[in-house]
Amino acid sequence: MDPQIHTHESTPASRPLASMTAETLLTRDFDSRPALVYERLRGKYGAVAPVDLLGVPVWLVLGYAEVLEVLRNDRGIWSKNPDDWPAFGKGEVPADWPLRPTYASRGVSYSEGREHAEFREMWSAALRPFQDRSQPQARLLEEEVRRYADELLSLLAESGQSGWADLSAQYVRPLMLMVCNRLIGFGVGTEEALMDMWRVTDAGPDAPEATARLAAMLTEVIVAKRQQPGDDLTSAMLAARADLPVEQLAAEIGMLLGVVGDLTGSLICNTIVEVIVGNTAARASLAGGMVRETVNRAAMANPANNNLTLRFATADTVLGGTVIMAGDPVMLSVAAAHADPRFAQALDPSSVHSSRAHLAWGAGPHQCPGDELATTLVTIAVERLFERMAGLELALPADQLPWRASPIMRGLRALPVRFRLREFPPQAPVPATGDEPRAEAEGPAAGTVSRSTLSRLVRALLRQRS
Ligand code: HEM
Structure with a gap:
């Protein structure tokens, strides 16, 4: 575990996730045209956006490099274990939160x-x-x-x-x-x-x-x-x-x-x-x-698992220029990562074989x-x-x-x-x-x-x- 805040010259000020006015992620627009929602969030916040996920504030990670960084977890600071989510343990997540049943068994x-x-x-x-x-x-x-x-x-x-x-x-x-x-x-x-x-x-x-x-x-x-x-x-x-x-x-x-x-x-x-x-x-x-x-x-253009279940930061860190504090939940958006211009523009549309570097x-x-x-x-x-x-x-x-x-x-x-x-x-x-x-x-x-x-x-x- 790395307890240090990852610093670089322009490290942004840290703001608790709960204090940010997060936008509701699941709207009718999200159901019918999710790509537009991801692009609006990317335009407003960059690679990491605060969103309201059915009443729970989470960071939505939209950038390809940032999603991959968290998935690889080379520094061992990201956990999928809900024991590393203090808000969950303290009962701050509503009892009827629709994603709660996914945590019924550790597995x-x-x-x-x-x-x-x-x-x-x-x-x-x-x-x-x-x-x-x-x-x-x-x-x-x-x-x-x-x-x-x-x-x-x-x-x-x-x-x-x-x-x-x-x-x-x-x-x-x-x-x-x-x-x-x-x-x-x-x-x-x-x-x-x-x-x-x-x-x-x-x-x-x-x-x-x-x-x-x-x-x-x-x-x-x-x-x-x-x-x-x-x-x-x-x-x-x-x-x-x-x-x-x-x-x-x-x-x-x-x-x-x-x-x-x-x-x-x-x-x-x-x-x-x-x-x-x-x-x-x-x-x-x-x-x-x-x-x-x-x-x-098709898996690249319209991934069935479009956003992944939550991960939790076990130490303060910086991801895509955003300070994420220990205990904050992040949701990785595979669909938004695939649409990230840094990934999408590097693809060769005329190639017979499509990229396997998708997520x-x-x-x-x-x-x-x-x-x-x-x-x-x-x-x-x-x-x-x-x-x-x-x-x-x-x-x-x-x-x-x-x-x-x-x-x-x-x-x-x-x-x-x-x-x-x-x-x-x-x-x-x-x-x-x-x-x-x-x-x-x-x-x-x-x-x-x-x-x-x-x-x-x-x-x-x-x-x-x-
Ligand atoms: C189109 C179908 C599928 C898609 C898009 C898909 C996608 C994924 C993704 C993205 C993850 C990683 C989740 C994360 O990192 O948070 C995952 C994990 C997993 N998938 Fe699949 N999957 C599919 C089908 C299957 C099938 C057919 C099986 C087995 C029969 C399977 C078994 C698993 C298991 C056991 C995990 C958990 C692995 C772990 O946490 O270590 N998946 N899947």
């Missing part, structure tokens, strides 16, 4: 030091077989996800070769819930688990009860997998950390709903939108079969350990969709798309499209990248879900939408 995301390293080892070890594409489990998972995707697209076709659909409710959300179901290893009771996962990720009025039921189901699964391990992430986590109490393991596995159900699902929708309306380079790479490249472009997966000690899996899932979902479509367009003007109101996620509530399916759909699934040899499916699929279950799930999701 990998909100721990530091040795505790964090142990959680990360578990995640890395457990994820490896599912995201290292040279491993049979990873290839099997890919085949299964392709099959789920094709089944869902076939359900679309049941109401006609062309028509209107909400791709979020009818394709992306159920697909990602199927992946959660597969990774968690829910066997019996899959349909109830899928519906409760949907209710939890939808955060509607029935979410609390669904969360409780899901927690009970997760506990049951963990107990069962301890007796009889399966080919799933739960069993792989148990193998990596046999010592972890069931509730803690359940909380870690529960993260899948957020990172797969919400974040990965959002990146799929954002990639589809990017291809349809946004970015000619994204469309060109898709047309050239470079689907992973398309996903990279959509974070960086440093908390960098996303599941980025390969996420990229593969998005790649398969996007590829199967466009393989099957002869025509696809938004059913709403792009600036009227219904974005979810969230400070930490850029995702759509619905993705209404008009589609026209190909008359003769491709018979065999193609590889996820378009540029690697096809993996052979090995063995029977675990966690298979019948078409009728899928169909019921989609109908239920649509009913909840209407």
Whole structure:
């Protein structure tokens, strides 16, 4: 830890965050046009701006170099552990603060030091077989996800070769819930688990009860997998950390709903939108079969994890010319960092391969350990969709798309499209990248879900939408 204030000649005077008249971050403008909000804040304050985050004052970091500096945390002064947030400990954060539940369990995301390293080892070890594409489990998972995707697209076709659909409710959300179901290893009771996962990720009025039921189901699964391990992430986590109490393991596995159900699902929708309306380079790479490249472009242009959960300064410091005092919370804006002219103007728009120096997966000690899996899932979902479509367009003007109101996620509530399916759909699934040899499916699929279950799930999701 460095207890010194980092000084340079023009060190600004320090002002307590709470004394600054912070602007409300979450406005209607932020929901519909966040880029304008970031640019206004950057114009007014520079790389670091005081904002009001749902009633709590925080520093929003907008500069690419500053976001990267905090993420790398070379001086060890930034902590994600809420114990380093005095206002939280002193009860100054309202009991009904909407982001409070994220701190219910410490886990990998909100721990530091040795505790964090142990959680990360578990995640890395457990994820490896599912995201290292040279491993049979990873290839099997890919085949299964392709099959789920094709089944869902076939359900679309049941109401006609062309028509209107909400791709979020009818394709992306159920697909990602199927992946959660597969990774968690829910066997019996899959349909109830899928519906409760949907209710939890939808955060509607029935979410609390669904969360409780899901927690009970997760506990049951963990107990069962301890007796009889399966080919799933739960069993792989148990193998990596046999010592972890069931509730803690359940909380870690529960993260899948957020990172797969919400974040990965959002990146799929954002990639589809990017291809349809946004970015000619994204469309060109898709047309050239470079689907992973398309996903990279979408992750940079419209990152699903647009702002990261809070970090706390453990010592007074200066960031981008602003004095941050020990205990102050900062929120890193990945989306604003990508739009920072110091980063954006250095990119070569004509390059076939887009930059990998973006921060959509974070960086440093908390960098996303599941980025390969996420990229593969998005790649398969996007590829199967466009393989099957002869025509696809938004059913709403792009600036009227219904974005979810969230400070930490850029995702759509619905993705209404008009589609026209190909008359003769491709018979065999193609590889996820378009540029690697096809993996052979090995063995029977675990966690298979019948078409009728899928169909019921989609109908239920649509009913909840209407
Ligand atoms: C498009 C989908 C995803 C995006 C955009 C994303 C992005 C991120 C980012 C930016 C972080 C760093 C957060 C921070 O530094 O505050 C992170 C952390 C994490 N991600 Fe992902 N992620 C995605 C999917 C996944 C998947 C599929 C998994 C695993 C199945 C996963 C597991 C994790 C875990 C466990 C952490 C916490 C790591 C730590 O704190 O050490 N993510 N993710």
